Each structure stands twice: as C-alpha cells, then as structure tokens.
Amino acid sequence: MIVTLTLNPSLDRTIDVDRLVQGTMTRARSARIDPGGKGVNVSRALLANRAPTVAVVTSGGADGEQLVRLLEGDGIAVHAVPVAGRTRSNVTIVEPDGVVTKVNEPGEPLSRKELDAVADAVLAEAEGASWVVACGSLPPGVPFDIYARLCEFFASAGVRVAVDASGPALPAAVGAGPHLVKPNRDELAEAVGRPVASVGDAVEAARELRERGAGTVLASLGADGAVLLDEDGVTVGTAPVAEPRSTVGAGDALLAGFLAAGARGAPALAEGLAWGAAAVRLPASRMPRPDDIRRDIVRIDTRPDLGRSLIA
Numbered sequence: 001m002i003v004t005l006t007l008n009p010s011l012d013r014t015i016d017v018d019r020l021v022q023g024t025m026t027r028a029r030s031a032r033i034d035p036g037g038k039g040v041n042v043s044r045a046l047l048a049n050r051a052p053t054v055a056v057v058t059s060g061g062a063d064g065e066q067l068v069r070l071l072e073g074d075g076i077a078v079h080a081v082p083v084a085g086r087t088r089s090n091v092t093i094v095e096p097d098g099v100v101t102k103v104n105e106p107g108e109p110l111s112r113k114e115l116d117a118v119a120d121a122v123l124a125e126a127e128g129a130s131w132v133v134a135c136g137s138l139p140p141g142v143p144f145d146i147y148a149r150l151c152e153f154f155a156s157a158g159v160r161v162a163v164d165a166s167g168p169a170l171p172a173a174v175g176a177g178p179h180l181v182k183p184n185r186d187e188l189a190e191a192v193g194r195p196v197a198s199v200g201d202a203v204e205a206a207r208e209l210r211e212r213g214a215g216t217v218l219a220s221l222g223a224d225g226a227v228l229l230d231e232d233g234v235t236v237g238t239a240p241v242a243e244p245r246s247t248v249g250a251g252d253a254l255l256a257g258f259l260a261a262g263a264r265g266a267p268a269l270a271e272g273l274a275w276g277a278a279a280v281r282l283p284a285s286r287m288p289r290p291d292d293i294r295r296d297i298v299r300i301d302t303r304p305d306l307g308r309s310l311i312a
C-alpha cells in the first residue's frame with residue numbers, strides 16, 4: 001500500500017484555446033476538470049495500474065467536495081481532512097502548437113488544528129504501508145519543514161518516505177533523511193544553488209543531495225528523461241515522445257511508476273520513464289493505464305555521457 005499526502009490539492013482546469021493573446025478575451029474550444037495535486041496524481045497513476053493506494057488530502061468548500069467526488073468516482077480510496085479554506089483551482093491553457101501556460105493558485109492557509117488532523121490521517125493510513133509519499137507545494141503559512149518532520153517521524157516507525165517538494169521544503173526534507181526525493185531540473189538547481197545544464201550537472205547535484213541525507217535521488221529532466229542516483233550508483237534513462245500532448249502530471253506518473261516497480265535501480269527507473277512518457281502522450285493530467293504504457297521506447301544507460309547538454 002502506498003499512501004500519498006497532498007496538503008495543497010487542486011481542481012485542475014485544462015482549457016484549450018486556438019491562440020492565447022495576453023490582455024484580450026479568448027474563447028475556449030473546450031475545457032475539462034481533473035482532480036489535481038502531485039500526491040493525488042501519484043495515487044491516480046497507481047490505481048490506474050492496479051497498485052493499492054490511498055490519497056490523504058485536505059478538502060475545503062464546494063471545490064474540495066468536488067475534488068473528493070471526482071477521486072471517489074475514479075475508484076480512489078480517499079482520506080479527506082475537512083479544512084476551512086477553499087480547495088484551490090490550477091489552470092492550464094493549451095494552444096494547438098503545444099504551448100502551455102499554467103497558473104497555480106497558492107491555496108489557503110491551514111490552522112494548527114487542521115495540520116494536526118492531517119498528521120493523524122497520515123498516521124492512521126500509514127499503518128502497514130510500504131511508502132508515504134508527500135508531494136507538492138505547501139499552502140501559505142504551513143511550516144517549510146513539515147515534510148522534514150514527516151521523514152523524521154516515519155524513520156522511527158519504519159515506513160519509507162518519498163518527497164516531491166519545491167523551494168525551501170526540499171532542502172529541509174533532504175536533511176531529514178528521506179528514502180527518496182524526486183526533484184525536477186529547476187528544483188534540483190535551486191536546491192544546490194547552481195544551474196543544471198548537462199547530465200553531469202544533474203548527477204553532481206543529485207550526489208550532493210545524497211550526501212546531505214537523501215537515500216535515493218530520482219531527478220526528472222523533462223524530455224531529457226531522468227537521472228537515478230541510489231546505493232547502486234548512477235543510472236540515466238530516456239523515453240522519447242515525438243509529439244507530446246501534455247506534460248502536466250508527467251513527474252507524478254514517473255514517480256508512481258518508479259515506486260510501483262520497487263523503487264530501486266534500472267528496472268524501476270525504466271518503469272517510471274515508461275509511465276512518464278505515457279502521461280506526456282495523454283491530454284491534460286490524464287494518468288496512464290496499462291494499455292498506454294510502452295516499455296520498448298525506454299533507453300537505460302549505466303555509463304551515461306555526462307557531457308550531454310540538456311535541452312534548454
């Protein structure tokens with residue numbers, strides 16, 4: 001069982017337009033709503049591939065109720081913690097040439113009591129779980145070391161913790177010794193305070209995060225695939241997609257595939273890459289099902305070309 005935690009979930013609104021011109025009124029061609037937030041997406045991808053999971057989410061107002069309804073409608077086990085603040089909406093605007101514009105709301109603050117209720121929910125669900133996966137941005141005012149505290153707590157309880165965080169929450173969590181972190185290229189660069197322009201830069205940055213406390217670093221590099229650094233060493237992989245449709249949630253699909261496949265070494269990296277590539281071929285934040293996943297396109301390299309520049 002994999003428990004995901006999304007403190008700042010969302011209703012993901014994807015709007016297709018012919019052309020977006022800033023400062024003008026644009027009529028949409030179509031629109032859809034998906035349940036969103038990084039942990040939520042990890043649970044959606046796991047369930048779509050019949051891996052047992054439960055999603056712990058906060059839920060506020062009518063939008064929070066809709067989020068829970070959508071998840072339950074998909075058959076996902078949800079542990080919703082009611083909160084006073086409204087669940088946010090994140091908007092993705094897609095143009096026919098694939099240009100994507102995203103606006104993520106900050107979300108609303110959580111009270112001390114609400115945070116305690118979330119902690120109780122995670123604790124209850126984590127009984128007997130293989131992983132707790134804490135993902136996504138933190139609502140305003142939530143302490144940046146909350147994921148770090150989660151790592152420290154579960155280290156003594158014997159449950160592995162994976163963290164997908166940005167900003168100061170990532171280095172704080174790394175220092176608390178998580179079993180796994182999944183930064184993307186920007187998050188990796190911010191965490192080490194230098195640019196990541198090549199595969200070698202990504203490997204060096206991942207190495208630094210391991211030295212600071214992370215057990216495994218799964219660094220996602222968009223179209224350049226991913227770098228895995230764990231106790232077995234460095235593995236780099238790619239899974240090219242000729243015509244990407246939507247990269248929203250691709251990192252979440254990568255992480256879900258990696259965890260579902262055992263979270264270790266080249267086989268898990270290959271599975272994660274296959275799920276990530278499948279997500280990129282699907283519209284909006286649709287998570288891949290078994291029929292969408294092609295493992296034949298994955299290329300794994302245990303002796304990577306460290307000098308290879310990443311796509312700008």
Ligand SMILES: Nc1ncnc2c1ncn2[C@@H]1O[C@H](COP(=O)(O)OP(=O)(O)O)[C@@H](O)[C@H]1O
Nearest residue numbers: 184220221222223225226241244250251254276
């Ligand atoms: N344009 C793309 N072509 C092929 N695969 C992609 C593309 N963008 C993302 N992916 C896949 O999705 C994974 C996650 O994407 P990335 O953008 O790094 O993460 P995040 O969504 O967390 O920002 C990548 O490691 C890769 O496997």
Ligand SMILES: O=P(O)(O)OC[C@H]1O[C@](O)(COP(=O)(O)O)[C@@H](O)[C@@H]1O
Nearest residue numbers: 036037038090136137248249251252
């Ligand atoms: O918590 P954040 O960083 O605002 O991100 C939330 C957004 O991330 C997503 O989970 C997409 O994830 P990716 O960043 O992997 O594309 C959306 O469903 C959601 O709207």
